Amino acid sequence: MFRSMCISAVLQRFPKGAPMSSLRVEDFDFHLPIELIAQQPPAERGQSRMLTVDRATGALRDSAFAELPSFLHPGDLLVLNDTRVIPARLYAKRTVVRDRQEPTALVEVFLTEQVASETSENLWRALVKPGKKVGIGEFLLFSFSSGERALEAEVLERGDFGERLLRFAPVDDFFATLDRIGHMPLPPYIHRDDAAADRERYQTVFNRERGSVAAPTAGLHFTPQVLEALAAKGVETARVTLHVGLGTFAPLRVETLDEVHLHRERYTLSAETAEAINNAVRDGRRIVAVGTTVVRTLEHCASQAKGNLLQGHSGETEIFIFPGFEFRLVGALLTNFHLPKSSLLMLVSAFAGREKVLAAYRHAVEEKYRFFSYGDCMFLG
DSSP states (O other): OOOOOOHHHHHHHSOTTOOGGGOBGGGGOOOOOGGGBOSSOOSSTTOOEEEEEOTTTOOEEEEEGGGHHHHSOTTOEEEEEOEEEOOOEEEEEEESSTTOOOSOOOEEEEEEEEEOOTTOOEEEEEEEESOTTOOTTOEEEEEOTTSOEEEEEEEEEEOGGGEEEEEEOOOSOHHHHHHHHOBOOOOTTSOSOOOTTHHHHTSOTTOOEEEESSOOGGGGGOOHHHHHHHHHHTOEEEEEEEOOOGGGTSOOOSSBGGGOOOOOEEEEEOHHHHHHHHHHHHHTOOEEEESHHHHHHHHHHHHHHTTSOOOOEEEEEOOOOOTTOOOSSOOEEEEEOOOTTOHHHHHHHHHHOHHHHHHHHHHHHHTTOOBSTTSOEEEEO
16 A cells, blocks of 8 residues: 655656546555554644645645634635544354354454435445355344344345445434444554544544544544634635545555546535535635545535536535546645545645645655644645
C-alpha cells in the first residue's frame, strides 16, 4: 500500500494536459513514511495542523485548523456531512443449526451496509474474516460480554473478498444492541484496538444520522467553538448526509482510472439544504465542502439536476471524481490527507490539479504532517 514512487518521475511521465484516458492508478502514488500515519487523535479536538493550498498558484502555507475562520468569508456556505458512525465491527461464532452454539473459533463480522427490504427484514452486507469458512445457510451468533445471546444472523449470499449478505433475527432494538456489543470501525492502518475514547473522537460533533461504517474525517477537526466563530463571521452552515461505506476506502484493484467503479453509498439532501445551495449559487457565494463525502454528494446532486434547481431527496451515488471532472458547485474544500493511489486522492487532484496536490503532499511529508483519519488537514481554496 505504501510503496514509494518518485513524484518528480510521475510528473515527467504524465505532463499537464495529457489525455485523461492515460491516467493510471499508479500515477497517484507517493512516498509516505509509516510513522506519519496517525494512530491517535490529537490530545484535544481541533488541535490539528492545516496546510492551505492556493488552487490558482499552488502556493502553500503551513497553518492550523483553529485558523480556519480566517480563510472563509462572510456569505460562504459551509456544508457538513452529519452522518453518525455505527460500531460496525462484531465477533460471532458459527453454527449450522439455529439456536445451537458450537465450539467454533470466533469470526470477525464487519457490517458495511444495511440493505433496504420491502419485507422489513433486517438485511446487512458484511465482510467476514476468515471468509472461506462461513458458508451460505450457516448462522452467526453474537453474544454480550456476559455470554448471553445478543443477535443471530443467517448467511444468505456469498460474494467476493469475504462479502456476505446477512439476515438478522428480530430484536427489540437492533441498534441499541449493536451499541453494546460492537466495536468502532477504526481503519486497518490504525494498529490498535478501539478504545473507549474512540466512541466519541471517531464521531463529528455535529453527527446526527446513524449509518456510516467510517467517519467523514474532515469533520472530526471541528469543535463547537470553531462553528460558533464561523457563524459570528457570517459563514452560513448547511448539512447533507452521506453514509460512508467501505467502498470509498477500498483499494483500487485495477490499473487505469477508466476501469474504476466505486461502491454505492446512500445520501440525503434535505429541502432546506437544497434551498441554501440554490441561494448561494444565485448570489455567487462560495460553497465550501467539508470532506470528500460532501463533494461527492453535492456534485452528484448537481449532475442529476442537469442545470435545474436542486430539490430535496434521498438516493445512492457511485460517482467517481478524477482529473478532468467539471465541478458545478464546490468552490473550496477542507479535507484530510488520503491514502496513496486512492479514489479520494484522485478527487482532490481533480479539484486542485494533480501536480499541485502531489507537490502539497510532498511538502506535508517533509514537514511531518500527520496522515489519514486521525491526522491533519488541508484547505484548498
